[in-house]
Amino acid sequence: MQNPKIAKVAVPGPFLFPLDYLLDAEQDLLTTDCATEIKAVVGGRVWVPFRNKKVIGMVMEISESADYELSKIKPIEEVIDIEPLFDATQLGLLNWASQYYHEPIGDVMLAALPKRLRAGENAEISGMQYWQLSAEGRSKTLEDISRRALKQRRVFAQFLDQKLKSESDLNAELENWRSAVKTFTEKGWLETAHGPCLRESNYAPAPNHTLNDAQKSAVDAVLESQQIQKRFQAFLLEGITGSGKTEVYLGMIESMLKQGKQVLVLVPEIGLTPQMVSRFEAFLQTRVAALHSNLNDSERHCAWHLIRTGQIQVLLGTRSAVFTPFKNLGLCIIDEEHDLSYKQQEGFRYSARDLMVQRAYREQIPVVLGSATPSLETLHNAKTGRYTHLHLKQRAGVAKLPSLKLLDIRGEKIQEGVSRPLKTAMTQHLQAGGQALLFLNRRGFSPVLMCHDCGWQAACPSCDANMTFHMISGQNADGTVAGYLQCHHCDEQMAKPHSCPSCASEEFVNVGQGTERLEETIKEWFPDKKVLRIDRDTTRLKGSMAELTGIAQRGEADILIGTQMLAKGHHFPNVTLVGLLDIDQGLFSADFRAAERMAQLILQVSGRAGRAEKAGEVLIQTHHPDHPLLTTLIQQGYDAFATKALQERQDALLPPFKYQILIRAEATHPNDGMLFLESLKAGLQNYWQQWQEAKMVEADIDFWGPVSAPMLRRQGRYRYQLMLQSLNRGDLHRLISEMQPHIYNSPLSRKVRWSIDVDPQEMY
């Protein structure tokens, strides 16, 4: 008998390599008369027996030789895909990701598939569920609905165009539409219908656009590389806010479409994808597929399928879209490449940005990384010539750049976080008819609730952190603020204690400012102005973010107060003053990336101002007006700041000049994580020692720690970390690869939750 064929199948579980399964040659012989023998294909899914149950797996390879005892190898149970879902290049990327991030191959495979395909559903999808007007519904008008049923009227109005509506269509236009849709369905005005994935769609009219010279030469640079050389090249497109990066993307995409190629565009997770899709569709006059968190499973499946089969040419998606298989991919674009949401922070901790560059390299196509404030890693790649650096230095159209100024608040009597000069500036700008935006990256009323008599502070029972005091609006029982306590690290909530648990005093003070308190203060100061607070608490409901930013953009609010979420993406053309209240944490943090983040945030928030013809003013309150990084940023701009910050990184031998891998461990027992990491460190060092002796080389790997995480206890778990750092990425990976199987076998590893974080971005 000839050698049986072995399928190498990636299955979920702690396996760094695929497992062996028989391709079932026997059955092949028995059923030769059956012309349509179903064979597993490389890149397709199969059901395989695993222990005593059936699990899903991905065939990574078909081989003549087994890596496992032949008698123990079981046959594949059922073939799901007759055609591959992933081609060799894409499988290569998944394999690379598994090895680079030290993540089990089966888990990488699962992360690369939409949920429904993970569950074994057919890759082909004929369509999805929609709602539409029934015959009866078509005879109705808005007048047939009670004047008082506002929500019902608004929902019904959406259907008057007679078109099919999917869940995300309705999500994009309405909030809390489900109950109204249910009512209409029960009444028989609406009916559910099964419609195709690809619907005809009418786009907004194409904008009458012309690219300016800078934009045009950026487009040309990328297109030339693609047309002439047809190979991989990475570009950093650095363009200040308002310089028209999106037009540059669209210019490139337009040309790719003419060549019949597809384009993958990654965007951060900020809920702006639907708006961006409409903008892309209007410009390109073609359908654009989207993959983001607001879609349900069948909508995702549809988008995935349309891209894979080449029915749609452009995909706009968040992090996980980087894995989508394309029929004919020609260009990759990453917008806001410095954004942290590209790094998955749990489980399979990949960077979609880095994977995208790797993907483009493997596909031999260009990749464009766009940002107004590029990450130091990317800038370093540009400075060393690995990436081609393209600049957009001017705001497109008539928009002017805002002026940035530092406000020295040392010794300044600060009323509720806002200095006198800032208050004066607010008054002036409001009088001149502009809007003011105050940025404070701390939600809630106050970050600390303290006993006035003994100094006791309300702490979270499960974390090493204070509970944030949140106000209950409108209630003011006895002059004190009514509210509750909430931990921002584990979301645990509790009532404000009636009296101090330590000294029984009933008097508490709120220490520090959050956005709620700031809102109170500002309302008192400017009683005739409309104040709008935009943070996670005021935008909890679906659609409310769009509603609030709409109010702000239409000029129906005078003063905007916001956290981080206000800093990204939204344009407020009438905002002429931006005040940043508290950015000093960024200057002296234990995290070496804090200054970089602070600079990116300052410029992002500044970018909200003066986008129309009005020039904006940006005032930054600080206790450290002489801090070299801060003054460089303000006086000379981001590039000068970045050069300086990169120099500091080089002097301190930190990324991007050294490579890091962080091993985390956490457990409910206070010391288990520490013990685990200590024994792991001993093993790693021992192995490293032997390796150096055997190879007669001196290689450098630094071991930092193990130390407790910046916040030792979080959600009741004690957390520790061990940092490995090296000038040589290969050495670092080799060391981890060799040790990883031992970690799985270590008895301590079962008591702790551990993870390997390659190129860690955040310490927390």
Added chain:
DNA sequence: CCGGCTCTCATC
């Protein structure tokens, strides 16, 4: 003396 419960271990 048996069931239950932690600990251990392999999974192709």
Added chain:
DNA sequence: ATGAGAGCCGGA
């Protein structure tokens, strides 16, 4: 991961 099997205490 995760569920099955091995090794150790209470019920009457």
